[in-house]
Amino acid sequence: MAPPPSAPAHLKSIKIAIIGAGSVGTTTAYALLLSGLASDIVLIDIDKRRAEGEAMDMSHAAHFAQAKVRAGETYADCAGAAAVIITAGVNQKPGQTRMDLVKTNYALFRDVVPQVAAAAPDTILIVATNPVDVLTHAAHKFSGFPVERVIGSGTAMDTTRFRHELGRHYGVNPRNVHAAIIGEHGDSQLPVWSLATIAGMRLRDYCAQGGIEYDEAAMDACARRTRQAAYEIIQRKGKTNYGVASVLVSILEPIITNGDALVTVSRVGTFAGVEDVALSMPCKLNREGAHQLKVPLLLSKEEEEGLRKSALSIKEVIESV
Template identity: 45%
Template sequence: MPVRKQQKVAIVGAGRVGTALAYALLIKGPAREITLANRTSERAQAEAMDLSHGLSYVSPTRVAGGGYEMCDNADVVVLTAGAAQKEGETRLDLVRKNAEITKKIIPEVLSRSPSPILIVVTNPVDVLTYVALKESGLPASRVIGSGTVLDTARFSYSLGRHFEVDTRNVHAYIVGEHGDSEVPLWSRANIAGVPVDEYGRLRGMDVGPEFRRKMADEVRTAAYHIIERKEATYWGIGLAVTRIIEAILKNQHSVLTVSALVRDYYGISDVCLSLPSVVGQNGIEAEVTAKLADEEVEKLRDSASVIQDSLRSIGYSGREYHRAAASG
């Protein structure tokens, strides 16, 4: 399948996350056009002007800012607008106010780009991905949440630092909610194909239960520590979402832990959460299924329950997912 020709990315929200994403996109170069749409159009115009002044040093790219007209005929529309997570808040504390913002944005976007790939970044991302899916009416494959792509990168970083290996050679995933109930898949984690437990033993390094608890806590609480020290996270998520967009615009068929609608995965259905998925030009092209440890399955079901409860609190009940044991 050919690579998209237009390669326009529209970012809704010119706050810290939106501008960090625009900056990362500009440097990485997967898009030929980057636009920023913001409620205060002057802010978006100023950010676009600032970014444009560095165009001599990157690949040829058009950068513009304004209102919702910036979403015209976009290949990919990224939703970053919403209330930011404050110190002491969980991502799920944001659900009601950001769900209302998302519901207002969707028709504005679709009136200008009738069939884009939507990427939801605003938190709580799994809940808002479901809201965007239901409100847009787009195929499930074209509504993607940034999910645990950043959490997975944090996991690989922490393991790489512990074992003193290049993070790019660590293959380990975080699934479930992008939040406190996220699930590290220790049963699938490996370094250059060697399971983490075996690699640790070969190196004479700790891989016991306390090590696993510490690594999982480090990943799960990373955002809280950053927010406590500098009010917000944005550089990491900017790079993570750029990776998703690169997979789409370059049709890379990359395996990424994006959030998307789940249909009968270990008995979980009708909720958006993160699982390893193949991402390409058409959005989500396939789900990568793997046998998980029993403990991981139970934690994943619990994570789905957290998201489902949050959806019910804002009137998106959906179907109950089944907690009965599932084969596979």
């Protein structure tokens, strides 16, 4: 395999730190290594020997990439990072909901986030640990960063899964399906049916134009499989890692390249009348972080009510910790 072309000049000094050398953290580091988006990837874990071993292993793939992978000694090694990705925490087990993890991982964030913020006061925090919405709110609180610089991976993964399900149903590439999951990265997530399109046409119109029956039950099944995907994967292999790692790199890309991409990520704000809560809506991502759209998402009345219910369910957990 020939090595890829040299990274563009503006990427040659990009440093990314990843907290947590578990399956998500290491898969993210590997995906980032091969992406060419960063020149310096630092993997930090409480188990330093594991982080060292993972970095050593990945360094043997660096021949095919333009980056250096190394293990950090302490959180001080986050200094100068354009972004710090937090994947550390207790993993979801079969039968658990993401919300079941909240107390243990909240305590971890209370310890870790202030140290990261002190070492890298200008970085952008990207949270992948579950329950991601509650912990995005915690990271904002414990870091003192502006809301746009604390981003949860949120429903970016769910949106990808949703487009996959719709693409498979309609027989088109998921890249040509424009549809979003908003709200909680969890059981109260909300598919935005009113704005879902293929070839610029809303789904009912697409079906009518093509002489295809619009199957409400099939659409509900697509949404259900999207919502239950992580549970199904965890039951079979005990974890999820490849999909979320790819999504984390896709979140990083417009931040590093100042791309102004629209991505459904979690951040703190007011949603459907619920204040000071973190959940996912389409945001514009660039080197300054995640920005709420100036044009509000045009939701149906039922979707607005669903979003409020999702926000309230997250808010209840935030207030309980």
